[in-house]
Amino acid sequence: QKEVEQDPGPLSVPEGAIVSLNCTYSNSAFQYFMWYRQYSRKGPELLMYTYSSGNKEDGRFTAQVDKSSKYISLFIRDSQPSDSATYLCAMRASGGSYIPTFGRGTSLIVHP
């Protein structure tokens, strides 16, 4: 079993839809959770960062962590065609090398 599981999609939604992207993980020591966005032919860029459980909101994006279920989510409200990209979750435990474990990414397509 992989430490981080993420459905690769693609997920296709109409413009304006609410998008839910998810990752599950098996390592209960993970404390720091990140979402990266990767446009085609570009490197990933950090979108959201959360520590431990709870929600964090930034504009149209909300990151949610449920440590009891080992489940994290990224919600995108009022999705736009410019949100079309691959979204990778990443997470790490406290201490150690500070190198996160990445999911395989979910491809999102928002069509007009």
Add this chain to the structure above:
Amino acid sequence: EADIYQTPRYLVIGTGKKITLECSQTMGHDKMYWYQQDPGMELHLIHYSYGVNSTEKGDLSSESTVSRIRTEHFPLTLESARPSHTSQYLCASSYLQQETQYFGPGTRLLVL
């Protein structure tokens, strides 16, 4: 936008050739990383460095080598390219005790 650069962006090369992929960052980050990314698959960590004269192997068994003679420069060398090396190679950097990584645009390598 992150100040991390990779050259070349695209490379087509024959089997057996020696190649060096360049990566430079101007953010003063101590840590640098090389990842391999195939379509729809996880980022696989190949090598990383904590600073000058420090290099470590990552999770992915690799026939590549790296060097870190200057803080800003972290080149990756394949002594003898093979078709199995065909992939996208991403360079990233971060501060020493932060998990947030800044990625370059990637090098797409095709070995014939």
